[in-house]
Amino acid sequence: MSLFISTAYAAEGAQAQSPYMSLIMIVVMIAIFYFLLIRPQSKRVKEHRALVESLSEGSEVVFAGGLMGRIIKIDGDYAVVELSRGNEVKIQRASVISVLPEGTLNNL
Secondary structure, eight states: OOSSSOOOOOOOOOOOOOHHHHHHHHHHHHHHHIIIIIHHHHHHHHHHHHHHHTOOTTOEEEETTSOEEEEEEEETTEEEEEEETTEEEEEEGGGEEEEEOTTHHHHO
16 A cells, blocks of 8 residues: 555654853854854954044045045144045045045146
8 A cells, every 4th residue: 555655763862052151153153153254353443544644634545435535634633635626525434444645636
């Protein structure tokens, strides 16, 4: 009657896993998460903070929106930037993503 059905045998019970193994796996996953995500991001934040603190009058900078200009005046967390002659805007210093070498704006 059961020509195509193979006989099913009861499987032996699985051995119990050590409770420490689960704890070790959780610690390993947290360590991987830290070294792949959290630590690199904190390094980038620290580098950007140093870049923003190093800004001075006369620095040529690029903003997050792609605009380039020369810093005319720094006032706390803000800076007045000259985009072209007679065209000045006030921006947040944190929006600066890079500092250009001196004289770059004149050569463009």
